[in-house]
Amino acid sequence: MMDNEVVSVLKTALRSWVCKKDALSKPALLTEPDIHDLAVATKAGMVPPPCPEGVREWGNLRELTKGWIVQQEPDAIPEPLQNHDFEYLATLIAPACSDAQSCHEDEKLVFAREHLGRCL
Known part of the structure; x- marks a missing residue:
């Protein structure tokens, strides 16, 4: 069962x-229920280590959201979720990770990948 704190953090974000x-x-x-499903799939996607290039596959999370078109902010253009979105979800639930050091490393990579993904 998913931790209520994790679901609450995602619900707020x-x-x-x-x-x-x-x-x-x-x-x-x-x-x-969508947020609960996102929490479960995100947590499961964080378990396997990233491939040698440092990119995660995200398995269930990618499968869950494969048909979704999401508008994340009122003036944003709706689009499918990308790796940087999955990594953002992972940073939100990172305190629930069993290995705090690897989660901290992932947070650093998320920041870099997000900026690279947006060409900043």
Whole structure:
């Protein structure tokens, strides 16, 4: 079972995300079950080590969100979730990691990858 604290952190951070999950659904705010599913899939995606290039596969998280189009902020362009989004979710739940040192390392990589991904 997922820790309520982790779900609460994600719920607070993702409260403005509007998501269209497939071609037939209407855009809507993420529900509590959506956030719980994101928490479970993110935590599972953090378990295997990244490949030698330092990139994680994200398995269940990528599968869960493969059809999603997400508008993360009111004026943002809706788009599919990318690796930097998955890493952002991981940094939100990082305190729940069993290995605090590896989580700290991941946070540094997330910052660098996010800036590289956005060409900053």
